[in-house]
Amino acid sequence: MTATATETTAPGPVPPMVPADWRVTEEGTVRVSDVARTAGDYQSVNYAVRKYIPVVDQHGQGRSRYIPVAEALLLVAAAALAVAAGVALAQMYRAMKASGATISADALTIPLRLQG
DSSP, X not given: OOOOOOOXXXXXXXXXXXXXXXXXXXXXXXXXXXXXXXXXXXXXHHHHHHHHSOOOEEETTTTEEEEEHHXXXXXXXXXXXXXXXXXOHHHHHHHHHHHTOEEOSSOEEOOOOOOO
């Protein structure tokens, strides 16, 4: 009797979908200027990046700053919610990060701590 072991590897995580005009690198980062264009508010995005998001890389002409795609998508979501709530983008981003918000291939998850 012969036994054969087969090892199957699960496919890696599916990267989240991003806007078509974002220039995503092989490392999974995106230019801050692409995120700002999508969010529609360069000054607020720039401030949030300087205060709360680690810049992973800087390269290219003008030393463009790159941040992880997941952080960029969270920043765009925070921008939309900030406008709806009437608060500053950086304030909304910080609150979402503190709550444990995550980005997956097809979802933004913001845990709500509801008291019963």
